[in-house]
Amino acid sequence: MSKVLVSDPIDQAGIDILSQVATVDVKTGLKPEELVKIIGEYDALMIRSGTRVTKEIIEAGTQLKIIGRAGVGVDNVDVAAATRQGIVVVNSPEGNTIAAAEHALAMMLSLSRHIPDANASVKRGEWDRKSFVGAEVYKKTIGIVGLGKIGSHVAAVAKAMGMKLLAYDPFISTERAEQLGCQLVDMDLLVQQADYITLHIPKTPETTHLINATMLAKMKPTTRIINCARGGIIDEEALATAIKEGKIAGAALDVFESEPLGESSLRSLGKEVILTPHLGASTTEAQVNVAIDVAEQIRDVLLGLPARSAVNIPGLGPDVLEELKPYMQLAETLGNLVGQLAGGRVELLNVRLQGELATNKSQPLVVASLKGLLFQALRERVNYVNASIEAKERGIRVIETRDAAIKDYAGSIHLEATGSLGTHAVTGALLGDGEIRLTNLDGFPINVPPSHHMLFTVHRDMPGIIGKLGSLLGSFNVNIASMQVGRKIVRGDAVMVLSLDDPLPDGILSEITKVPGIRDAYTVTL
Numbered sequence: 001m002s003k004v005l006v007s008d009p010i011d012q013a014g015i016d017i018l019s020q021v022a023t024v025d026v027k028t029g030l031k032p033e034e035l036v037k038i039i040g041e042y043d044a045l046m047i048r049s050g051t052r053v054t055k056e057i058i059e060a061g062t063q064l065k066i067i068g069r070a071g072v073g074v075d076n077v078d079v080a081a082a083t084r085q086g087i088v089v090v091n092s093p094e095g096n097t098i099a100a101a102e103h104a105l106a107m108m109l110s111l112s113r114h115i116p117d118a119n120a121s122v123k124r125g126e127w128d129r130k131s132f133v134g135a136e137v138y139k140k141t142i143g144i145v146g147l148g149k150i151g152s153h154v155a156a157v158a159k160a161m162g163m164k165l166l167a168y169d170p171f172i173s174t175e176r177a178e179q180l181g182c183q184l185v186d187m188d189l190l191v192q193q194a195d196y197i198t199l200h201i202p203k204t205p206e207t208t209h210l211i212n213a214t215m216l217a218k219m220k221p222t223t224r225i226i227n228c229a230r231g232g233i234i235d236e237e238a239l240a241t242a243i244k245e246g247k248i249a250g251a252a253l254d255v256f257e258s259e260p261l262g263e264s265s266l267r268s269l270g271k272e273v274i275l276t277p278h279l280g281a282s283t284t285e286a287q288v289n290v291a292i293d294v295a296e297q298i299r300d301v302l303l304g305l306p307a308r309s310a311v312n313i314p315g316l317g318p319d320v321l322e323e324l325k326p327y328m329q330l331a332e333t334l335g336n337l338v339g340q341l342a343g344g345r346v347e348l349l350n351v352r353l354q355g356e357l358a359t360n361k362s363q364p365l366v367v368a369s370l371k372g373l374l375f376q377a378l379r380e381r382v383n384y385v386n387a388s389i390e391a392k393e394r395g396i397r398v399i400e401t402r403d404a405a406i407k408d409y410a411g412s413i414h415l416e417a418t419g420s421l422g423t424h425a426v427t428g429a430l431l432g433d434g435e436i437r438l439t440n441l442d443g444f445p446i447n448v449p450p451s452h453h454m455l456f457t458v459h460r461d462m463p464g465i466i467g468k469l470g471s472l473l474g475s476f477n478v479n480i481a482s483m484q485v486g487r488k489i490v491r492g493d494a495v496m497v498l499s500l501d502d503p504l505p506d507g508i509l510s511e512i513t514k515v516p517g518i519r520d521a522y523t524v525t526l
């Protein structure tokens with residue numbers, strides 16, 4: 001049975017799903033060196049933001065197949081190291097969207113009405129109403145930096161509260177911003193005009209210290225900043241100074257450059273600063289959502305199925321996966337088959353996606369073909385994550401073409417590989433019930449399901465040849481499960497495709513090619 005390590009607190013709903021397929025160990029609060037010591041036993045690691053999954057931990061995770069981040073941000077995972085090692089990294093892109101948006105809105109209102117400090121004063125036994133006169137958000141301008149999932153929800157609620165909406169997001173169209181009631185502006189205009197600035201962007205080299213002393217100097221003295229995105233997008237020292245000097249009115253932060261927050265000048269500031277300990281995703285609903293979302297993906301990957309929100313398998317989003325899932329196995333089988341026919345050292349793979357597969361969305365099928373192609377060399381070390389890198393490093397050139405006009409089947413895949421045994425081509429499709437059919441081999445039409453042990457011959461179409469091959473295999477005690485001949489013209493060249501119950505004993509291929517009329521013979525194991 002597989003083993004899963006859960007190293008941060010995860011909702012029980014997720015643990016229950018993992019327990020269907022694996023032994024689950026929940027060990028939270030591990031030090032990095034403790035994690036390095038034990039990670040080698042586990043097939044999967046499930047985390048939140050508390051565990052930092054470094055290169056060292058990944059390299060020690062020799063059995064790891066998947067790292068599941070119960071949340072959005074994967075900046076606490078060395079995704080490049082995981083990719084190199086063929087480990088799928090998945091997240092839950094939407095499970096905590098509402099929770100994070102509502103936290104940002106709660107921070108904005110709390111900051112405007114001094115709720116945390118007013119609450120603390122009443123609890124101390126005071127009744128001070130003068131110190132806590134607030135500001136309304138109605139008719140004020142909110143500047144939303146990052147108009148993705150969370151930013152969009154913030155926009156919808158802020159609009160309903162009667163706010164004027166500005167947004168800065170260089171990757172969002174003006175139409176999308178307008179749909180959300182936002183005026184798309186540049187960052188300079190946003191910081192100059194907004195009464196509230198709320199950040200909903202990832203932390204990247206471009207966004208690190210996006211809010212720095214220069215930006216802060218452009219803001220109004222009444223401006224309040226909210227960061228429920230990622231620590232480090234704001235320069236915390238510059239922020240504290242700007243608030244102390246009255247250059248801006250305040251800030252509400254849920255995330256910090258270093259977490260847990262250590263020594264910080266932000267701590268000593270008064271009611272103009274609100275700090276929460278990375279609570280954006282901490283609602284019961286969000287924790288159930290992300291736990292279920294990520295646990296289901298870990299379960300699927302441990303069962304050999306693809307994950308719907310893998311961050312290191314490009315193009316394999318949930319909608320695409322739904323459509324392509326049945327074809328992924330077809331592509332892998334064809335890759336494995338053509339790789340063996342071409343003789344291992346493949347230099348060139350042509351992938352032609354045909355019929356309804358001839359769209360850009362089908363790119364993951366190219367990756368699946370490569371995974372199949374490399375299976376003989378790498379076995380379970382190759383997967384959807386590292387197949388392209390492995391192929392590139394082996395010098396395999398990949399040419400992708402698409403042909404929507406080929407409509408023999410709804411969708412079909414044609415692979416042609418050139419290797420040490422020459423160039424071979426195979427085409428396959430799916431039947432209505434999802435069963436795989438090999439439909440063409442080296443230009444000869446066939447119609448056979450793939451099987452574990454297969455034998456392919458190229459021969460002259462003439463009487464007696466099938467009987468001779470059958471007798472030869474019989475003399476080596478090899479049982480034929482099924483056999484089909486494909487030919488283009490009568491008494492011309494033909495191929496024979498045999499499914500065998502047993503592997504071919506060593507040396508028999510050369511015997512087969514001695515049968516008069518048989519020119520070539522190939523065996524494959526799928």
Ligand SMILES: NC(=O)c1ccc[n+]([C@@H]2O[C@H](COP(=O)([O-])OP(=O)(O)OC[C@H]3O[C@@H](n4cnc5c(N)ncnc54)[C@H](O)[C@@H]3O)[C@@H](O)[C@H]2O)c1
Binds near residue numbers: 072096170230280282
């Ligand atoms: N505090 C929490 O607990 C918590 C919870 C959930 C998410 N988050 C964080 O919130 C952030 C937003 O999450 P999301 O789900 O909305 O992500 P998202 O991917 O849906 O949206 C991010 C948006 O930022 C934009 N963007 C990227 N680079 C930009 C740049 N340089 N300048 C301006 N815009 C840029 C993108 O175009 C995108 O529209 C992430 O950092 C995520 O990790 C925090």
Ligand SMILES: O=C(O)CC[C@@H](O)C(=O)O
Binds near residue numbers: 049050070
């Ligand atoms: O795990 C958490 O609570 C925080 C999650 C949040 O930062 C995220 O990126 O999804």
